[in-house]
Structures are given as C-alpha cells and as structure tokens.
Amino acid sequence: MVAAKAAEDAALLALVGQGDQQAMASLFDRYSGIVYSVALRVLKDTGQAEDVMQEIFIQVWKKPSAFVSGRGSLGAWLVVVARNRAIDSLRRRRPTDSVDDVVLAASTDLGAEAERNHLMEKVRAFLHQLPPEQQKSVELAYFEGLSHSEIAEKTGDPLGTVKTRIRLALISLRKAMHGSPSPGQTVQGEAS
Known part of the structure; x- marks a missing residue:
C-alpha cells in the first residue's frame, strides 16, 4: 500500500x-x-x-x-x-518572541492520514529507544521547534554536543526506518 x-x-x-x-x-x-x-x-x-x-x-x-x-x-x-x-x-x-511557546505534540493524530499515523507511531516507538539525551534533543528540535542554539541554551549543553546528539539520533532513525538494526545497535555512543 x-x-x-x-x-x-x-x-x-x-x-x-x-x-x-x-x-x-x-x-x-x-x-x-x-x-x-x-x-x-x-x-x-x-x-x-x-x-x-x-x-x-x-x-x-x-x-x-x-x-x-x-x-x-x-x-x-x-x-x-x-x-x-x-x-x-x-x-x-x-x-x-521566543519560539519556546510553539509546541507540536508528539501524539498528534491529524486524522485521515493513515500512512502518516503509522509512520509517526514507528518514529515515536523508536524515539523511546534512543538514549535520553538524544531523545530530549530531538523532541526539542522537531516537536517544539527549537534551533540547535536554543536547545543548547535551554539544556546547558555545548552546541556541538546538541548537534551531535541530533545527528546521531537522525542517522539511527533513518536506519531504523529502512529496516536496519535497533537503535541500541546503530548508536555506539555520543559526545557529552
């Protein structure tokens, strides 16, 4: 389908x-x-x-x-x-104004888009398998609309660490969406 x-x-x-x-x-x-x-x-x-x-x-x-x-x-x-x-x-x-007020809820169901709903469920399930720091960075970037700099400021982490976390999470997500191994197997570690 x-x-x-x-x-x-x-x-x-x-x-x-x-x-x-x-x-x-x-x-x-x-x-x-x-x-x-x-x-x-x-x-x-x-x-x-x-x-x-x-x-x-x-x-x-x-x-x-x-x-x-x-x-x-x-x-x-x-x-x-x-x-x-x-x-x-x-x-x-x-x-x-800060974009902090913009929130895209992760559990949003936009209705008739069955393919999108299935994909979002798969993404959500995968996100929960990511290391907590990567998960938080991705959620802040993609569901709250924060820039890398804003995430670094909000979390107190260095900008490079935030970028690395998001990059590793997206690489793992891409591999998972194409039927590769689970996130624990694709992410060896991250910069902290």
Whole structure:
C-alpha cells in the first residue's frame, strides 16, 4: 500500500512537471489537509496557515523536482516543509518572541492520514529507544521547534554536543526506518 501510494505520488509529480493541472489538484486534495494542520498547529492562525499551505503547493507546482523520492515519502516531506515554513513565518511575525511557546505534540493524530499515523507511531516507538539525551534533543528540535542554539541554551549543553546528539539520533532513525538494526545497535555512543 505504501509503495503503491509512493508510485502514485511519483506519477502525479511527473505530470505536474509537465504542467498537468489535474495532477496538481490530485496532490492538493491528497495532502492539503495535513499541510494545513501542521501549519495551523505551529502558527495558531488560520489565515497564516492557509498562506503557508498555498506557498508550499505553489512551490510544488513550480518545481516538483524539489522532492527527492529516495529520501522518504512525499507526505512526510510536505509535513517537514510545512513545519519549517510555519516556524519561519512565526519568527518573522514576532521576531522578539521566543519560539519556546510553539509546541507540536508528539501524539498528534491529524486524522485521515493513515500512512502518516503509522509512520509517526514507528518514529515515536523508536524515539523511546534512543538514549535520553538524544531523545530530549530531538523532541526539542522537531516537536517544539527549537534551533540547535536554543536547545543548547535551554539544556546547558555545548552546541556541538546538541548537534551531535541530533545527528546521531537522525542517522539511527533513518536506519531504523529502512529496516536496519535497533537503535541500541546503530548508536555506539555520543559526545557529552
């Protein structure tokens, strides 16, 4: 099912690259809800969330090749792009405020995205297997939207340590998502 959906997405993106408006409408119908939900969760403003969603789908229309299929699913890529654009928008909107107030709950169920829900459950289960320091750094970065510098400041850890923890966690996560050994076997240790 996941492979079939990935093949459909690839075919639709190829058609979008040829200017096919119906293919673009199909991609929009398939992913606009999740993109909007992520943007709304970060921004807490329906108008700005709609703007972020529109920017993302205009980007897909203009440059469908920006998505690299070998790095994951189109839905997951769009979620990450939506999160990043929303955080950027939030920072532009309130440059003097901290992004500490932005929280993306790890247990969020965005509804009809069964593939995403399955993937998120797998990620959550894997995160709980990471060393506590890596787990905390990843959660602060990806679920609370903090930058590496902000995480270092919040935890009191050196910036290099924070970056190493996140990098090791993401490498382990990538291996786990591709059916490699468990996290304890892929992470030998970390800088402290």
